[in-house]
Amino acid sequence: MTETPVLTKTDLTNPDLSHFVEKLDDGRARLNLAVEGMTCAACMFEIEGGLGTLPNVTQARANLTAGRVAVEWRDDAVDPAAVVGRLAALGYKAYPFDARRMESEEQQEAKFLLRCLGVAAFAAMNVMLLSVSVWSGNVTDITPEQRDFFHWLSALIALPAVAYAGQPFFRSAMRAVLAGRLNMDVPITLGVLLALALSVFETLNHAEHAYFDSAVMLLAFLLAGRWLDQNMRRRTRAVAANLAALKAETAVKFVGDGEISEVPVAAIRPGDLVLVRPGERIAVDGEVEEGRSEIDQSLVTGETAHVTAERGTLVYAGTLNVVGTLRVRVGAVERGTLLDEVTRLLDRAVEARSHYVRLAERAARLYAPVVHLTALLTLGGWVMAGAGWHQSVVIAIAVLIITCPCALGLAIPAVQVVASGALFRGGVLLASGDAIERLAAVDTVIFDKTGTLTLPEPELVNGDAVDPAVLALAGRLALTSRHPLAAAVARAAGATTPLAGASEEPGQGVLAVVDGEExxxxxxxxxxxxxxxxRLAVADPEASVIAFRHGSATAVFAVRQRLRADATAVIAGLRARGLSVEILSGDREAAVSHVARQLGVATARAGATPADKIAHVEALRAAGRTVLMVGDGINDAPALAAADVSLSPVSAAHLTQSASDAVFLGDRLQPVATALDVTRRARRIMTENLWLAVVYNAIAVPVAIAGYATPLVAAVAMSGSSMLVILNALRARAPGRDPPGAGGPDGIDIVRAAPRPI
Structure with a gap:
């Protein structure tokens, strides 16, 4: 197999990126780049705006969560190296996106941030102890020599600690300044460095006050916020390797009359004939030319029952051949397959920009210049008023420190952390930093059926109606088969010893001879x-049927996925909260209709393809609805990503979990309701925290400008506002109670999705 070229950082002096450019179907080209130094919404705006100035570039989309940028242009109209060069001019290092490499580098960055936080916190505690000694000494009997000693001891701790722990901010600020721009790390860096410089100057001149504690405490709080933000983004990153379990690396190809050869999937072309043996995952989309088997395509289409594959049947990459051997004429390989379509839809949906990110972009663009301008005007104003340069600089530094976005920066992450703990106790694991805000705004909940409203493993539902001896014998025979229906029979029978001499009849079942009887x-x-x-199918249309024959006696077993035990109560509770509830499933119409009637869901849609699901979600959003999608299958992943917010059970496929904003644990559906209750309360507390931060700035900034706050007082005020925000955030630990609203209609409207070509 031809390996994908790897471009190292040292290759970027003269990069050849042609191997990494993807040709799109409409004649455009696309390049995915990993970008170092993209830390906030302002960076995203800067990158997209900067790349948009390149001639013939049609689109540039920055993804802060994935740490990458997707650039598109008209085919052959742009040199990919020019894109990397433009990013370098903006102060960002870029190289071709590789999920595994990106994950490794993010892990290293997380460890580095944690080390910096530890150093800053340790230094802050020790310097604060020394500062307390100086404060108390200044009002008692401390000598100037003792005070100077404490100040120099503080400098000995603070200077190396800041030099190490401040690197995440210093590096980012340096890149921005060298590129001729400002970001939020520039005023942070200025505030910290000026506070240290002023402290050293004051110590050299035997002054009563130094501000080493201000600089180190400020850095510790900022690092805590930066680490929380980075950790949230790491957890939400969708790793491309999650698709590896469904993508076959090789296929068995017919190369002559009856001769076969195992070749890489990249060597397969449309029109080739491939052999698919029992238990193998199909590597291509195509049509069965010979053979008969059953195909498990639940992960791709959501259909629970196995599909019979015979001559003329279409099969898809990523599905599993269960029992028989098939010869498949290739229709599509890699690009163009159903699995590729799911991935493409997922990528498109992930690039959607949320309301919160757009809001953050606008705030971030304004913050840095406003802070610098305020401090500069303060400095100039005091100089013009006749104050000395020393006093004016001290006041300007206090303004820089007091306007530090610590309280504002912690207003949301602090609530996220506390609410995440409450959600964890309720069985919900968050994977996205802003999922709390988006969950709180939900007014429409869409459930997939298979594996979401129902339990993932099928169960025998009529075991009580079967003679125990018959069930026990059928269970022993079922142990010799890998079919999921047979596995359900074996579990229900509690069988542990398979029958000897059993054999499998492809496409039919398993048989054995015991005491002369078949x-x-x-x-x-x-x-x-x-x-x-x-008769059983009429009584229970959702059930799949498997039969057992012993001599002339027969028994029929009904196997289906049971509804989660609390599904009815949870759906009723969601409707009582005023939420609209729908079912959107790729399963059979009869099965979806049966579940909808059981749960009292007014609107249910059956037979939906991945494209149908994402289209339905987008239509609801276009109508002004805020959509929560709850699903577990690969076919749900695009819709999960397209929804405003998404949940999946822990049993879901890896790709589905990557596309979800949260995962819930256990066999119950209650965590979905818990997630909505906790997040609604958390959103209220986030709003309160933002107002606290605004009120703090409205009071503290004028005080600092008026010269009534030293850098030390500014740091204390900044830290105090941060602590107030954190204490308020702790209230998010207990879920709130929202008043119930009107329920939905009682009628059931089952809609069969029209087939759509992939």
Whole structure:
């Protein structure tokens, strides 16, 4: 197999990026780049705006969560190296995006931030102890020599601590300044460095006050916020390797008359003939030319029952061939397959920009210049008023420190952390930093059926109606099969010893001979139990049927996924909160209709493809609805990403979990309701925290400008406002109670999705 070229950082002096450019179907080209130094919404705006100035670039989208930028242009109209060069001119290092490399570097960055936080916190505690000694000494009997000693001891701790712990801010600020721009780290760096410089100057001149504690405390708080933000973004990153479990690396290709050869998937072309053996995952989209089997395509289409594959049947990459051997004529490989379509839809949906990010972009663009201008005007104003340069500089530094965005920066992350703990106790694991805000705004909840409203493993539902001896014998025979329906029979029977001499009949079932009598387990038609199976299907249309024959006696087993135990109560509770509830499933119409009637859900949509699901979600959003999507299958991943916010059970496929904003644990549906209760309370507290930060700035900034706050007082005020925000955030630990609203209509409207071409 031809390996994808790897571009190292040292190659970027003269990069050849042609191998990494993706040709799109409409004649455009696309390049995905990993970008170092993109830390906030202002960076995203800067990058998108800067790349948009390149001629012939049609789109540039920055993804802060993934740490990458997708750039598109008209084919052959842009040199990819020019894109990297433009980013370098903006102060950002870029290289071709590789998920594994990006994850590794993010882990290293997280460890570095944690070390910096530890150093800053340790230094802050020790310097604060020394400062307390100086404060108390200044009002008692401390000598100037003792005070100077404490100040120099503080400098000995603070200077190396800040030099190490401040690197995340210093590096970012330096890149910005060298690129001729400002970001939020520039005023932070100025405030810290000027506070240290002023402290050293004051110590050299035997002054009563030094501000080493201000600089170190400020840095510790800022690092805590930066680490929380970075950790949240790391957890939400979707790793491309999650698709590896569904993508076959090789396929068995017919290369001559009856001759086969195992070749890389990249060597397969449309029109080739491939062999798919039992238990193998299909590597291509194509049509069965010969053979008969059953295909498990639940992860891709959401269909619970196995699909019979025979001549003329279409099969898809990523699905599993269960029992028989198939010869498949290739229709599409890699690009153009159903699995590729799911991935493409997912990528498109992930690039959508939320309201919160757009709001943050505007705030971030304004923050840095406003802070600098305020401090500069303060300095100039005091100089013009006749104050000396020393006093004017001290006041300007106090303004820089007191306007530090610590309280504002912690207003949201502090609530996120506390609410995340409450959600964890309720069985919900957050994967996205702003999921709390988006969950709180939900007015429409869409559930997938299979594995979401129902439990992921099918169960035998009519075991009580079958003779225990018959069930025990059928269970032993079922142990010899890998079919999920047979596995459900074996679990229900508690079988542990398989029957000896059993064999599998492809596409039919398994058989064995015991004491001269033949035993069969499989298709009702193969076991002579068609009439009983038909009656059972009418009584329970959602159930899948498997039959057992012992001599002339037959038994029919109904297997289906059970509803989660509390599904009915949870759905009723959501409707009582005034939420609109829908079911959107790729499963059969009869199965979806049956579940909708059981739960009292007014609107249910059956037979939906991945494209149908994402289109329905986008239509609801276009109508002004705020959508929560709850699903577990690969086919749900694009819709999960397209929704305003999404949840998936812990049993969901890896890709689905990556596309989700949160994962819930256990076999109950209650965590969905818990998530909405906790987040609604958390959103109220976030709003309160933002107002606290605004009120703090409205009072503290004028005080600092008026010269009534030293850098030390400014640092204390900044820290005090941060502590107030954190204490208020602790109230998010207990879920709130929202008043119930009107429920939905009682009628059931089942809509069969029209087939859509992939």
């Amino acid at each position: 035993l069969r387990l499989g298709r009702p038609s193969w076991c002579g139990a068609e009439a009983a199976a038909a």
